[in-house]
Amino acid sequence: MSISRIFTGGCQCGAVRYRVEGTLADPHLCHCRMCQKAAGNYFLPLANAPRERISVTRGKPGWFKSSDIVRRGFCRDCGTPLFYEEQGSGHINVTLGSLDDPDDLRPAAQSGVESRVVWFSQLPKLPEHESNEGECGETRHVTIRDSNRQHPDYDTDHWPPEE
Structure with a gap:
């Protein structure tokens, strides 16, 4: 499965797009x-594109060589994982959570399943809550919303905005 069009994305703080x-x-x-x-999570959602089809439009990612054949790109300011690049490959993977619209691509497969956490299949059975539910939830939600420093999910001429 793949979708052909223009995709944009970047890190949480907006330093790398x-x-x-x-x-x-x-x-x-x-x-x-x-x-x-690398993700600080239970899995890392990825999709790839030919190297010549990916361009960094703002900033410069940092790179960590996680093995002799793989390096991972991230934002040096906020730490957001952005890229996975295998040496000698003509492709670069982007992290799907860093896309401006992460709903654009639904994962079609799973890899590295030998390391999958054993309870992963039980996720759909866990209780679900909205972000503003729970003790002090509404106050917390409003405070976060009103002080949000996260880059919006679209390209901007500059970031952060001038105050």
Whole structure:
């Protein structure tokens, strides 16, 4: 499964932005232990595009060489994971959560399942709550909304906005 169009994305603070022209292929969840650590999460959602179709439109990502054949791109300011690049490959993976519209691509496969946390299949059975539910939820939600420093989910001429 893949979708051909223009995709944009970036980090949480807006210091690094990117653009993908064309297709994001092989949308998947990687459960390998390296991706878990790189994402600080139980899995890392990724999709790839030819290297020449991806451009950084703002800032410069930092890179960490996580093995002899893989490096991972991230924002040096806020730490958002952005890219996964395998040496010698003609493709770069982008993290699907860093897309401006992460609903654009639904994962079609899972990899690294040998490291998948054992209770992963039980997620749909967990209780669900909106962000503003719970003790002090509404006050907390309003405070976060009103003090949000996160870059919006679209390209801006400059960031942060001038006050």
